[in-house]
Amino acid sequence: MADLFAAHAPAFWSRGIPAIPLVKGQKRPAIDAWQMFSDSLPTEEQKARWLSEFAHGNIGVALGPQSGIEMLDVDTDDPKVHQFIDTVLPHSPWRRLGRKGFALAFRWSGHRTFRIKQADDATIMELLSAKTQLVIPPSIHPDTGLPYRANVDLLEVYDELPPLPRDVEIILREGLKELGYELSANGFTKLTEWVAPGARDNRMIQVAGLYANTILRGEVTFLEAVAQMRGWHDARVEKVAGDDVDINKGIVRMAEFLVSDVTGDKRRMLPVGWDANLSGEMKSGLGLNVITDENQEWTPEQVRTHLDAALGALPPEDLRRVDEVNKALDRIARQQFDALHEEQILRWIAETSMTGISFTSLKRRLRELRQGEVVGTDHSEIAEQVLADLRRFGEVRFAFNKFWSWTGSHWERKIDEDIYRLISNDYGDLPAARKAADHSGILKVMGRKVSRPLVDSALVGINFANGYLSQDGRMLPHDPAYGATYCLPYRYMPELADRCPRWLAFLNERWAKDADRPDKITALQEAMCATLMGMAPRLQRAVLLVGVARSGKSQVLKVMRGLLPEEAVSNIPPNTWGDKFMPVGFVGKLLNVAGELSESKYIQGDIFKQVVEGESIPVQYKGKDAFDIRPMCAHWFGSNHLPKTRDTSEGFNRRWLVLTFNQPVPLEDVQLDFADILIAEEREAITAWAIQGMPRLIRQHSYTIPASHAQAVEAMADANDSVRFFMKQKGVGVLCLNSAPTSSTQLYTEYYRFCAEAGDARPVTLRSFLGRMENLANVFGFTPISQKDKDGNTQVLYVNGTSATPAEAA
Incomplete structure (x- = not known):
């Protein structure tokens, strides 16, 4: 069918269904920004243009609220899967047939797009919803060259399409597991990623600058760069909700970058053909008409031809011959010939120009011209120029031994290698930037010039896509002063706080048999709030989810992690915090998830307390100078056992918030992707629910402590201190053996015998025993008293009670 799109699209439009043109014989849309038609119909002008320009193209339907359609696209020929779908889902009257599977049409009911894959990443099926499209018959299949087929015309059964169940994804996944499929978590329900307007605009400016550079390098023409920018925009629109980015502004910025680089201080040359097929009207509209032939590169032969003609028109003694040579040198300086061609041209000029200028003088003059206004003889001057390049896209600072740029919503870390590449590519021909050591020196000078803390405000809060939520509940505009190094990819919506039924049902079920269930849920809410707010160090506790296997611990950790973007999360186990390199990973993080605690490696008590409390600690990037940080992240762990340490102080035990999980999920009910x-x-x-804990944290200045926490901490203290365990098991009565105060020697003998009988209690030396007993005096309510025995040796007696005197001991 010659006019495939033109023949069928009007019928869909008349029913309010946004049919869109696809490339002839292909699945991809022939237009930019087609996703907008998920929510609206094309205008009459757009329809007319499409019918004219894409009459022969394939036809697709933009799915979502405007069409009222969502599609289940099944990509397997397994008959068991086909039968399963026909059994568990409502009957769809429309089925598009494919080589392996089929597509079913349903009434759009707000489902998010999701994809179900096997463990080897092969797609089994996907639900196509808003911001997606599907090829419909009689479009031509790109592989077979034959028309797509369906059992009936979609328009004939449009009003009969049934909706899918709300939990269709769960139904499908669980059913496929029962059929024996091992599923991948990849491709699970696609989240709507919200990006702050300022960050989107800033990113568009960066992209515009990158594409301007590809034009200058001769990799693409201006129109090809425009097409690539539009492609970038389409990809962003597909993943990002909220106000759309005006891509035309990005194209204008790309043109501005081009004009600035060519006619400004950099005086760069454009490659021949950069403006291929670019109309004069478009050039004028974008301000590109200021770029002339003088701003375009010449080949070595063109340089010779031009200079030969210019010199041939002048007498040998005419001083203007020097001017013509200088013009030629200026053009050569602004572009990059290979060394051989450059030397050949300079020797040809020296030999034929009749100006008396030597080859050596020409080389020196060429070097001066390439330097431009930047002499480039010291690192400071070059560092300032590189910083100016970086500032084109936002403010730049140097903190934590790294460079950061303001994106419009948060600070983003710059990669050192990218800056080195910029120095090498744009300034590597300058005298002070030719060696690798120069590049390192320039980078250090840059750091000194913009060294400044990221945080200029003491305001605590959460950096959402729609603003900065302060601790007191105010939603403020994004500001670099807050020092945020992340931006949550979604909005703060307090009205949703009571709309997380799955989450709350999960918590109530996991702790259903626990007497302190309300306090556990409250404590978890507070811990999540403190983590998101970046205030966990003030509360001086790490969060430990401990209990039996398959009890829900890992799911809680995954949820906490899933609330934050990747750049706000680290994974550094506590037994490595004493290393000088590992803790540098805490920089800019809100959450540190270490997962399962080691059963064999001990946690170093002093550094653990420093990190959890957010005290200043020295850290270091490999190959860089050391510096100090105050970790602001919360530390969450999930474990089947309690932490191990040689620190027997009560200070270590007080640094935990322990939430116990005692009820395993039956194997048949385990859902790994829950x-x-x-x-x-x-x-x-869930985030809005967590933030509801903020007023309580402000009022209490601490977490709610469940009764089971105290029991777990007591067990942890006993396991880490055999002396404590001994005293707890024997009681203070052991201090009065034979109705008299017990000496340290007697008590140590009793303690050693106890450890041998207990089997799992490791005895310590007498010296350690004495120290630990002194630390436990207040815990168990006794007094250690030192006095001389009859032989003049110092002996410690232990007296029941905390106010005993030496006389009482005697």
Whole structure:
């Protein structure tokens, strides 16, 4: 059918269905920004243009609220899967047939797009919803060259399409598991990623600058760069909700970058053909008409031809011959010939120009011209120029031994290698930038010039896509002063706080048999709030989820992690915090998830307390100078056992918030991707629920402590201190053996015998025993008293009670 799109699209439009043109014989849309038609119909002008320009193209339907359609696209020929789908889902009257599977049409009911894959990443099926499109018959299949087929015309059964169940993804996943499929978590329900307007605009400026550079390098023409920018924009629109980015502004900025680099201080040359097929009207509209032939590169032969003609028109003694040579040198200086061609041209000028200028003088003059206004003889001057390049895209600072740029919503870390590449490519021909050591020196000078803390405000808060939520509940505009190094990819929506039924049902079920269930849920809410707010160090506790296997610990950790973007999370186990390199990973993080605690490696008590409390600690990037940080992240652990340490102080025990999980999930009820479902469906609501704990934290200045926490900490203290365990088991009565105060020697003998009988209690030396007993005096309510025995040796007696005197001991 010659006019495939033109023949069928009007019928869809008349029913309010946004049919869109696809490339002839292909699946991809022939237009930019087609995703907008998920929510609206094309205008009459757009329809007319499409019918004219894409009459022969394939036809697709933009799915979502405007069309009222969502599609289940099945990509397997397994008959068991086909039968399963026909059994568990409502009957769809429309089925598009494919080589392996089929597509079913349903009434759009707000589902998010999701994809179900096997463990080897092969797609089994996907639900196509808003911001997606599907090829419909009689479009031509790109592989077979034959028309797509369906059992009936979609328009004939449009009003009969049934909706899918709300939990269709769970139904499908669980059913496929029962059929024996091993599924991947990849491709799970696609989250709507919200990006702050300022960050989107800033990113568009960066992209515009990158594409301007590709034009200058001759990799693409201006129109090809425009097409690539539009492609970038389309990809962003597909993943990002909220106000759309005006891509035309980005194209204008790309043109501005081009004009600035060519006609400004950099005086760069454009490659021949950069403006291919670019109309004069478009050049004028974008301000590109200021770029002339003088701003375009010449080949070595063109340089010779031009200079030969210019010199041939002048007498040998005419001083203007020097001017012509200088013009030629200026053009050569602004572009990069290979060394051989450059030397050949300079020797040819020296031999034929009749100006008396030597080859050596020409080389020196060429070097001066390439330096431009930047002499480039010291690192400071070059560092300032590189910083100016970086500032084109936002403010730049140097903190924590790294460079950071303001994106419009948060500070983003710059990669050192990218800056080195910029120095090498744009300034590597300058005298002070030719060696690798020069590049390192320039980078150090840059750091000194913009060294400044990221945080200029003491305001504590959460950096959402729609603003900065302060501790007192104010939603403020994004500001570099807050020092945020992340931006949550979603909005703060307090009205959703009571709309996380799956999450709350999960917590109530996991702790259903626990007497302190309300306090556990409250404590978890507070811990999540403190983590998001970046205030966990003030509360001086690490969060430990401990208990039996398959009890829900890992799902809670996954949910907590899923609320934050990757750049706000680290994974550094506590037994490595004493290393000088590992803790540098805490920089800019809100959450540190270490997962399962080691059963064999001990936690170093002093550094653990420093990190959890957010005290200043020295850290270091490998190959860099050391510096100090104050970790602001919360530390969450999930474990089947309690922490191990040689620190027997009460200070270590007080640095934990322990939430116990005692009820395993039956094997038949285990759902490995449950956390993914929670995040996909209730992310914003769970966050809003967590933030409801903020007023309580402000009022209490501490977490709510469940009764089971105290029991777990007591067990942890006993396991880490055999002396404490001994005293707890024997009681203070052991201090009065034979109705008299017990000496340290007697008590140590009793303690050693106890450890031998207990089997799992490791005895310590007498010296350690004495120290630990002194630390436990207040815990168990006794007094250690030192006095001389009859032989003049110092002996410690232990007296029941905390106010005993030496006389009482005697």
